[in-house]
Amino acid sequence: MASIENPVAELPPPSASDLAHGEVLYSIRDLTVDYATRAGTVGAVDRVSLDIRKGEIIGLVGESGCGKSTLGKALMRMITPPGHISGGELLFAGEDLMLASDRRMRQLRGARIGMVFQDPMTSLNPLARIIDHLTETIQTHESTVSDAAARDRAEQLVARLGIRIERIDDYPHQFSGGMRQRIMIALALALRADFVIADEPTTALDVIVEAQFLDLLLELRDEFDLTILLITHNIGAVAEISDRVAVMYAGKLVELGPANAVFGETKHPYSQGLLQSVPNIDVDDVDLYQMAGSPPSLVHPPPGCRFHPRCPAAMDICRTEEPAFLKVAPEQATACWLYSKGRYDE
Amino acid sequence: MATTLENPPPESPVHLEEWEQELQKVGLVRRILRARRWYGTDWWFVTISTAMVVAFLVIAIAPQFFAKYDPLGQVGPRLLAPGELPAQEILILPEDSQYNSVADFATGERIPIAVQRETPSSEAARDEADRVTEENAAAGSDERVRLQIQRFETPGEVLDTVVAGDAVAGVMSSSVFKGLADQYPTLQSAGAISSAEQDATSFPLGTNQVGQDVLSRLIWGARIAIIIGFSAAIISFVIGVPLGLLAGFAGGKTDRLMTLIMDSIYAFPGLILAIAITAVLGPSIFNIIVAIAVLYIPTYYRIVRGQTLSAKEELYVEAARSIGAKSREILSRYIFPNVIPSVAIIFSVNVADAILTGAGLSFLGLGLPPSTPDWGIDLARGQEFIRSAWWLITFPGLAVMLVVLAFTMMGEGLVEIFNPKLRER
Numbered sequence: 125m126a127s128i129e130n131p132v133a134e135l136p137p138p139s140a141s142d143l144a145h146g147e148v149l150y151s152i153r154d155l156t157v158d159y160a161t162r163a164g165t166v167g168a169v170d171r172v173s174l175d176i177r178k179g180e181i182i183g184l185v186g187e188s189g190c191g192k193s194t195l196g197k198a199l200m201r202m203i204t205p206p207g208h209i210s211g212g213e214l215l216f217a218g219e220d221l222m223l224a225s226d227r228r229m230r231q232l233r234g235a236r237i238g239m240v241f242q243d244p245m246t247s248l249n250p251l252a253r254i255i256d257h258l259t260e261t262i263q264t265h266e267s268t269v270s271d272a273a274a275r276d277r278a279e280q281l282v283a284r285l286g287i288r289i290e291r292i293d294d295y296p297h298q299f300s301g302g303m304r305q306r307i308m309i310a311l312a313l314a315l316r317a318d319f320v321i322a323d324e325p326t327t328a329l330d331v332i333v334e335a336q337f338l339d340l341l342l343e344l345r346d347e348f349d350l351t352i353l354l355i356t357h358n359i360g361a362v363a364e365i366s367d368r369v370a371v372m373y374a375g376k377l378v379e380l381g382p383a384n385a386v387f388g389e390t391k392h393p394y395s396q397g398l399l400q401s402v403p404n405i406d407v408d409d410v411d412l413y414q415m416a417g418s419p420p421s422l423v424h425p426p427p428g429c430r431f432h433p434r435c436p437a438a439m440d441i442c443r444t445e446e447p448a449f450l451k452v453a454p455e456q457a458t459a460c461w462l463y464s465k466g467r468y469d470e
Numbered sequence: 471m472a473t474t475l476e477n478p479p480p481e482s483p484v485h486l487e488e489w490e491q492e493l494q495k496v497g498l499v500r501r502i503l504r505a506r507r508w509y510g511t512d513w514w515f516v517t518i519s520t521a522m523v524v525a526f527l528v529i530a531i532a533p534q535f536f537a538k539y540d541p542l543g544q545v546g547p548r549l550l551a552p553g554e555l556p557a558q559e560i561l562i563l564p565e566d567s568q569y570n571s572v573a574d575f576a577t578g579e580r581i582p583i584a585v586q587r588e589t590p591s592s593e594a595a596r597d598e599a600d601r602v603t604e605e606n607a608a609a610g611s612d613e614r615v616r617l618q619i620q621r622f623e624t625p626g627e628v629l630d631t632v633v634a635g636d637a638v639a640g641v642m643s644s645s646v647f648k649g650l651a652d653q654y655p656t657l658q659s660a661g662a663i664s665s666a667e668q669d670a671t672s673f674p675l676g677t678n679q680v681g682q683d684v685l686s687r688l689i690w691g692a693r694i695a696i697i698i699g700f701s702a703a704i705i706s707f708v709i710g711v712p713l714g715l716l717a718g719f720a721g722g723k724t725d726r727l728m729t730l731i732m733d734s735i736y737a738f739p740g741l742i743l744a745i746a747i748t749a750v751l752g753p754s755i756f757n758i759i760v761a762i763a764v765l766y767i768p769t770y771y772r773i774v775r776g777q778t779l780s781a782k783e784e785l786y787v788e789a790a791r792s793i794g795a796k797s798r799e800i801l802s803r804y805i806f807p808n809v810i811p812s813v814a815i816i817f818s819v820n821v822a823d824a825i826l827t828g829a830g831l832s833f834l835g836l837g838l839p840p841s842t843p844d845w846g847i848d849l850a851r852g853q854e855f856i857r858s859a860w861w862l863i864t865f866p867g868l869a870v871m872l873v874v875l876a877f878t879m880m881g882e883g884l885v886e887i888f889n890p891k892l893r894e895r
Contacts, residue, residue, distance in 0.1 A: 230795075232794070239792035250786070251807045311789070
């Protein structure tokens with residue numbers, strides 16, 4: 125098992141919120157998202173099922189274009205044409221979001237589900253002051269709140285996130301990337317959202333600000349009882365703060381499990397390749413592992429297991445039959461014939 | 471070290487020049503005030519055009535304070551060239567005459583006076599005689615000036631009569647006498663007799679074929695130009711901008727249908743479409759405005775739609791949706807404010823275009839009554855005198871050109887002030 129020492133060494137000890145069988149906040153069943161393009165239908169997310177538990181930080185990793193961000197947007201039902209959710213169930217706190225009206229979705233967005241975007245430089249309206257963003261968010265959902273009260277709440281929140289209150293009247297361009305990401309978090313917290321989707325929040329930040337931001341996420345999780353879906357291709361970030369990790373490849377979920385299990389007892393060959401691709405400062409071997417090939421076209425995905433053209437352990441069955449997503453350890457599941465072959469034979 | 475500061479590495483992506491850093495810190499008003507420093511030699515470009523636009527607006531709003539004469543009245547001789555003195559009627563006497571002026575004619579006897587037919591001379595002579603008579607009456611004297619006017623076909627005949635002594639004096643225009651004075655050495659001018667309050671500055675741009683003051687008509691024409699230009703630009707703005715916002719934001723079939731319509735209008739040659747619309751609606755200033763407004767709706771539509779298309783893909787719009795903002799709020803609070811600066815600049819250029827098209831329409835005789843003081847109409851009326859009276863078409867043409875130039879230059883200047891990144895370095 126070619127695992128990486130560094131991220132594993134930094135794994136936090138299992139905390140109280142690392143719930144073995146915690147209450148499920150968001151239950152995703154067979155979610156499928158298609159994009160209609162000229163070349164054909166692109167299955168960006170293909171029958172993904174995932175239970176997000178209350179209070180956990182779940183990391184979602186994978187290469188660029190594997191459907192991570194699409195999944196994140198689908199969870200808020202923010203897929204815009206030419207894309208659409210073509211199947212599956214979204215159960216958020218027991219409510220079926222696929223049946224929810226647009227009005228109901230608007231209420232949920234911000235109020236219960238917040239989102240932090242990849243590029244902090246463009247995710248704030250350049251012509252509105254920071255305070256306007258916050259008060260507008262509050263008053264959109266709670267129209268009875270007075271301007272003064274909204275400002276009061278905004279100031280408290282901004283202060284909590286470590287930004288000087290007098291900066292609140294500034295415009296976004298006067299803020300640094302890390303500060304803007306904190307404002308995006310503040311927008312989610314302004315209405316006490318309990319589920320935050322962070323879509324590659326640290327990609328545009330330097331490593332020091334990134335570490336600060338991840339620490340902040342951990343603190344806020346405990347303080348505000350947040351559940352966080354951390355979408356990233358930064359394996360280090362996931363290893364550092366996630367309770368569980370989900371690995372996606374070409375629109376499919378290929379591995380899911382507790383962070384220490386996924387990084388320590390990596391099952392799926394793709395996850396193994398992904399981990400080996402992370403440079404390790406402790407190892408003098410300068411040859412960085414490079415996975416062969418590139419992700420397949422999602423218009424015509426390969427038959428069988430979508431990873432088989434690049435898989436070092438590919439078998440005949442991988443080329444014809446799609447592997448089921450099956451439990452391989454008490455908390456760990458993967459979709460790979462290497463582990464389900466025995467079951468298949470039965 | 472100093473050299474490093476003066477020549478920062480150009481490849482550094484975050485490097486901002488000093489003026490740009492300063493620019494980040496100040497508001498719009500100071501940006502304009504400091505334009506000279508930031509825009510180097512270009513500052514006069516903005517300043518001059520803005521001054522011209524302001525002057526035009528002031529004149530157009532209150533033409534009555536600037537125009538000396540009624541633009542519709544016959545206020546002077548016909549076809550007077552710019553700066554030319556109105557022809558003075560002068561009294562011509564033999565050198566040995568016992569008289570020196572018209573006042574000396576107040577003897578009660580009829581004085582024979584020679585004039586040329588169909589010139590203002592006889593009228594001027596009578597007017598002067600009446601004036602002298604009234605003056606004498608006011609002074610308590612009852613001596614009247616009585617003239618016996620003799621009419622001749624040519625100036626030569628008039629002067630011959632005076633030399634022969636058949637008439638006591640002649641009256642003719644000073645310019646005519648100047649040309650003949652050499653042939654009649656015994657005659658001399660006894661000064662102007664017309665009650666001339668006019669001097670060289672009376673008609674700085676001359677008069678037209680019906681004796682109207684060209685300058686006064688230009689000044690009043692500015693009012694028509696501003697009414698047409700601004701009304702048309704505002705109407706197209708008010709219609710084009712929301713349509714562009716809606717089409718860009720809604721997308722799909724709505725967008726395709728509206729874009730098709732707008733592109734068809736846009737593809738049509740502007741002036742011809744305006745002519746067609748005015749021809750259908752009938753001539754009136756309102757219909758001219760409507761015709762021009764229709765012409766420019768697609769300009770706003772296309773720009774706003776394009777900007778909306780890109781703005782709605784911006785992350786901050788998606789972020790707005792992620793906090794539960796409604797479509798209406800996204801349009802009005804996030805997209806509209808980010809789209810509007812580019813449109814504001816188009817507005818200035820569009821006013822200029824509308825003025826030009828308006829002048830074109832009235833030049834072709836569409837829309838306004840032919841006596842209206844309008845630049846296009848003045849051009850149309852002046853074109854038949856293009857050989858003899860250059861000032862009739864030159865000044866209205868210059869007025870149109872300068873106003874259009876000023877608005878366009880100001881628009882371009884504003885682009886640079888609002889959006890300094892567009893500047894060529």
